[in-house]
Amino acid sequence: MNDARAPRVLVLAMDPRLMMDPKPHVKRSRHQARIIGLAGYFVEEERAEVDLVTADSGGWERLDERVRLHRLDKAEARHPLPWLERTIVVRVPRLLVRPVARLGRLGAALEKARNRGSQAVHRRVFVPFYRHVRPLLLSRIGWRRALRDVDMTQVARVVVMDRTSVPLGRRLARRHPDLIVTTRQDRSLHSNP
Amino acid sequence: MTERRPRLLYLAFYFPPSRASGVYRPRATANRLTELGWDVTVFAAPLPFLYDSIGSVDEKLMETIDPRVTVVRPELNRFVWQTNLRDYSKFRGTFPQLAQSLYTWGQKHVFPEHYASWARNSVRRALRMHARQRFDVVLATGNPFASFGAAWLFHKLTRTPYIIDYRDSWTLDQFKEEPRFEDGHPAWRWERRVLKSAANSLYVNEGQRSWHADRYPEAADRMMIVLNGWDVDTLPATVEPPPAARAEAGEHAPRFSFVGTITGQQPIEEMVEGFTRAREHSDMSAAQLDLYGYFGFFRGSDQVLRKRFAAVDEAEDGGSGGEDDEPTFASGVRYRGPVSKTELAGVYRDSDVLVFLNGGGRYVTSGKIFEYMAAARPIVSVHATGSAAEELLRDYPLWFNPGGLDLADIAVSMVEAAKAAAGLDERQVAEARAYADRFERTVSLDPLVERLSELAARRRGVRGAHGGR
Numbered sequence: 067m068n069d070a071r072a073p074r075v076l077v078l079a080m081d082p083r084l085m086m087d088p089k090p091h092v093k094r095s096r097h098q099a100r101i102i103g104l105a106g107y108f109v110e111e112e113r114a115e116v117d118l119v120t121a122d123s124g125g126w127e128r129l130d131e132r133v134r135l136h137r138l139d140k141a142e143a144r145h146p147l148p149w150l151e152r153t154i155v156v157r158v159p160r161l162l163v164r165p166v167a168r169l170g171r172l173g174a175a176l177e178k179a180r181n182r183g184s185q186a187v188h189r190r191v192f193v194p195f196y197r198h199v200r201p202l203l204l205s206r207i208g209w210r211r212a213l214r215d216v217d218m219t220q221v222a223r224v225v226v227m228d229r230t231s232v233p234l235g236r237r238l239a240r241r242h243p244d245l246i247v248t249t250r251q252d253r254s255l256h257s258n259p
Numbered sequence: 260m261t262e263r264r265p266r267l268l269y270l271a272f273y274f275p276p277s278r279a280s281g282v283y284r285p286r287a288t289a290n291r292l293t294e295l296g297w298d299v300t301v302f303a304a305p306l307p308f309l310y311d312s313i314g315s316v317d318e319k320l321m322e323t324i325d326p327r328v329t330v331v332r333p334e335l336n337r338f339v340w341q342t343n344l345r346d347y348s349k350f351r352g353t354f355p356q357l358a359q360s361l362y363t364w365g366q367k368h369v370f371p372e373h374y375a376s377w378a379r380n381s382v383r384r385a386l387r388m389h390a391r392q393r394f395d396v397v398l399a400t401g402n403p404f405a406s407f408g409a410a411w412l413f414h415k416l417t418r419t420p421y422i423i424d425y426r427d428s429w430t431l432d433q434f435k436e437e438p439r440f441e442d443g444h445p446a447w448r449w450e451r452r453v454l455k456s457a458a459n460s461l462y463v464n465e466g467q468r469s470w471h472a473d474r475y476p477e478a479a480d481r482m483m484i485v486l487n488g489w490d491v492d493t494l495p496a497t498v499e500p501p502p503a504a505r506a507e508a509g510e511h512a513p514r515f516s517f518v519g520t521i522t523g524q525q526p527i528e529e530m531v532e533g534f535t536r537a538r539e540h541s542d543m544s545a546a547q548l549d550l551y552g553y554f555g556f557f558r559g560s561d562q563v564l565r566k567r568f569a570a571v572d573e574a575e576d577g578g579s580g581g582e583d584d585e586p587t588f589a590s591g592v593r594y595r596g597p598v599s600k601t602e603l604a605g606v607y608r609d610s611d612v613l614v615f616l617n618g619g620g621r622y623v624t625s626g627k628i629f630e631y632m633a634a635a636r637p638i639v640s641v642h643a644t645g646s647a648a649e650e651l652l653r654d655y656p657l658w659f660n661p662g663g664l665d666l667a668d669i670a671v672s673m674v675e676a677a678k679a680a681a682g683l684d685e686r687q688v689a690e691a692r693a694y695a696d697r698f699e700r701t702v703s704l705d706p707l708v709e710r711l712s713e714l715a716a717r718r719r720g721v722r723g724a725h726g727g728r
Contacts, residue, residue, distance in 0.1 A: 084356070088363055198357045226344060229355040235344045236352035247344040259343035 488703035524618025533669030
């Protein structure tokens with residue numbers, strides 16, 4: 067019998083820069099503080115076990131230490147898609163240019179052009195594409211890595227804090243029909259989704 | 260063969276059971292036109308939006324709609340209101356960034372409002388209904404202003420004349436008294452477009468009309484003022500003097516009432532602090548100020564407003580708190596909750612003085628003021644000088660105007676109003692009511708009814724000449 071176990075809350079904040087509101091009135095840091103505050107509230111006031119899933123590497127120093135932080139940024143960097151892009155757009159051209167890069171001014175100019183070209187392709191081609199694919203990719207990573215150890219029968223509420231977290235939230239909603247999965251940031255375990 | 264009734268398509272998104280402040284004018288207009296023999300079809304907000312998305316309904320209002328009015332509720336894409344991920348479409352759930360980008364593009368390039376899908380679906384439904392039996396005229400009321408866009412598009416497709424009714428301004432921020440949008444925003448282009456083709460545009464006060472006339476001089480000669488009004492089903496035909504006038508001298512504690520929705524724009528602090536000061540007067544020590552209505556129009560807005568009342572309370576005496584279920588915000592100030600339209604007569608009957616709390620300036624009249632005047636009670640104004648309501652109150656015999664938001668002046672006006680209430684006789688009350696009778700809703704709506712009838716007759720004449728249905 068383990069009925070007295072604390073309820074669990076999942077906070078999905080994959081990318082605090084992309085809030086649900088397309089024209090947010092608050093800065094990223096303010097939004098991150100809001101996420102930290104919400105997680106802290108559930109731990110402190112509701113005596114819940116809180117898991118925070120994010121792909122953002124920094125800014126979590128003030129998070130309550132009782133909150134389990136699942137960082138996916140390293141796993142994302144190792145994923146074949148961004149790895150392949152970096153290989154094709156940066157590593158291979160760099161290898162090709164390397165023999166001539168040390169040959170005086172011409173070599174330096176070639177290396178500079180290579181660098182510019184790589185950056186342009188990354189920014190103008192890959193980033194616009196990856197922007198739309200990233201939520202799906204993080205959903206897969208999160209599902210396999212962060213949620214593997216979470217007992218979903220104990221989860222009372224999933225709070226989705228940004229657009230990038232939507233596919234993972236929706237996946238949870240489909241798998242667990244009674245689970246509350248919401249973008250509302252209510253400080254309550256059982257308020258309507 | 261009996262003549263076919265004139266047929267109106269009324270685009271009124273906020274319509275009962277919505278409890279938004281804007282429902283009373285469409286409700287009265289639809290009922291009035293039906294009573295006059297019109298065949299009225301109202302296109303209103305879908306019920307899931309009212310119940311689930313904004314949680315803003317008063318079901319009793321639905322009972323006040325003439326059963327002959329046809330109400331149609333076209334679909335609305337609730338993209339921005341969806342908070343439950345189970346409501347997301349598969350596309351949005353899979354590609355949230357792409358879905359957001361497409362939605363934002365539509366706002367920028369198609370119609371700059373979240374209600375655009377409702378307007379599009381309204382036109383689709385209207386065209387189907389029009390094909391079966393033609394509409395003679397269209398009346399569209401905003402907000403939301405997507406209804407204006409729908410009327411314009413329906414006109415372009417069917418040549419049916421339309422009138423647009425500005426309950427609120429679209430491009431003018433009525434509270435800040437400045438343009439709501441930057442230059443080049445698509446709302447300006449749309450407003451110019453709908454005004455250019457509209458048979459008429461209606462405004463609730465002269466300030467609003469003249470602002471639009473200056474901006475759109477080519478449409479100025481078709482701009483009309485149709486005031487709001489009070490509804491006969493809210494108040495009895497005759498009004499008796501207030502309880503203070505009926506009680507023995509010194510035996511009755513003055514009862515002040517505010518009736519309406521409390522919003523963030525209103526000078527709440529000034530009202531509460533002014534009342535607290537008024538209670539320092541010897542005759543007012545037991546006075547009560549009862550607040551009837553909702554906090555905000557939408558679910559979730561009440562917390563912020565309650566905090567503002569609580570802040571005044573703490574500043575006054577370190578917090579009091581109610582002893583019963585009705586929260587007390589400051590000494591003598593009680594929140595009594597919402598009352599339905601059918602119970603309003605009792606609230607006014609039991610009040611000695613009405614407090615007119617208004618947040619707007621020269622562009623905001625507030626529909627509640629008409630009901631206040633019809634209740635024939637002393638009215639104390641709590642608003643900045645220059646409110647559009649002042650024009651109406653100027654000749655009301657029981658108006659107590661502090662001339663601004665100075666706390667001492669508000670307190671003095673409240674004390675004077677309470678004294679006046681105690682001395683009112685039936686003749687004075689009847690005089691006040693007689694003044695308000697000119698603002699009874701059917702009287703206010705007369706110019707609109709007349710114009711709609713002209714347009715319908717002209718339309719039917721043209722159609723008859725061409726052998727149409």
